[in-house]
Amino acid sequence: MIKNIIRTELLKIKRKGFWLLCFLGPFGVILMQIVNYGVRKEYLLKQSDDDWSYYLENVISFTPLAVVLGIAILTSLMASIEDETNAWKQLMALPVSRLNVYLSKFVILFCLFLLSSCLLMFFTLGFGLFLHLGHTVPYFSIFKYSFYPFFAAIPVLALQLWIAVVSKNQGIPITTGIMGTILSYSGDALPDWLIWKWPSLVNAWEKPILNVVLGITFGCVLYLAGMFDFNRRDVK
Template sequence: MIRNLIVIEFLKIKRKGFWLLTLLGPFGVVLMQMVNYGVRKDYLLKQSDNDWEYFLDNVHSFTPLAMILGIAILTSLMASVEDETSSWKQLLALPVTKWSVYLSKFTVVFSLLFFSSCLLMIFTLGFGIFLDLGKPIPYRGILQYSFYPFLAALPVLALQLWVAVVSQNQGIPITTGIIGTIFVFWSSALPDWVIWKWSSLENKWESPLLNVVLGISVGIVFYVAGMLDFNRRDVK
């Protein structure tokens, strides 16, 4: 049943621009560095002791912003697919449970963001090789910078989806997403417990993995809370 619901959700978002947004996020992040290195490559290389590490840091400086903004847009669009056609009642009239509907929507957005992280890894590696930054290529670092922000942002994903599916006005989750994006801009000044900071991979212990562990753990808590709340609410 869950598998069928997920397939249906993917069919619903066909021709809705979801896949384009999934591509534009990572491409835009790397495109910023294409411009950056295209204009002042020699200067940037002189600033670094490790060209690959410096390049990855530059790429990562835009990743959290793209991730949080992408989460806000995708979750809102996912909920608006039902809102636009007033099809919540028809959907839940089927022999399916509310929790399975909620899980299918979460799974679709999760999959899109995971795919976006895969593209970020490919684009980052490809442009780094194009720049001829030397060897050895830090494959582990590329993986971390590509997937850690996504995993650390899972609480934001769970929260944004929760707000989106229970809101009759999609301006509310969009507003929440904008506020979260503002938080990302000021992440270095935020305390470590703020979930919008975690995708920056910064904390006072200088352990990016800690942000990932917190992201997965708190993300599960927020997901369960959102699912339980959605399950007890009346249909829109």
């Protein structure tokens, strides 16, 4: 049953720009570095003895912003598909579980961001090799800075999806998403317990993996809370 629902959801988003946004997010992050290194490459290469590490630091400075903003946009678009055609009542009238409907939307969004993380990893590696930053390529660091921010942002994804599917006005989740994006840009200034800080991989213990563990754990909690709340609510 869940496979059929996911297949139906994929058909709904086919011409809605989801795949384009999935590509534009990671491409935009690397495009910033293309411009950055294109304008002042010689200066940047003198800033550190480890050119790869300095390059990855520049990449990660924009990644949390792209992840949180992308989550806000895609979750709102996912919910607006039903809102535009008043399809919630029709969908709920079908012999399908609300829990499966909610799960299908979350799974699709999760997979889209996994794909974006994969693209970011390949774009980061490709441009780094193009810049000839050194023979010792830090493959694990590239993987870490490509995937960790998304895993740490799973609570943001769960929260934004929850707000989007229960809101009659999609301006609410968009506003929440923009505020979250601004918060994520603040980085070090935020307390460690705030979920919008976690994608930056910054914490008092200087261990990015803690943000990932917290992200996955509290992401599951918020997902379950949103799913059961959606299950008991009246249809829009």
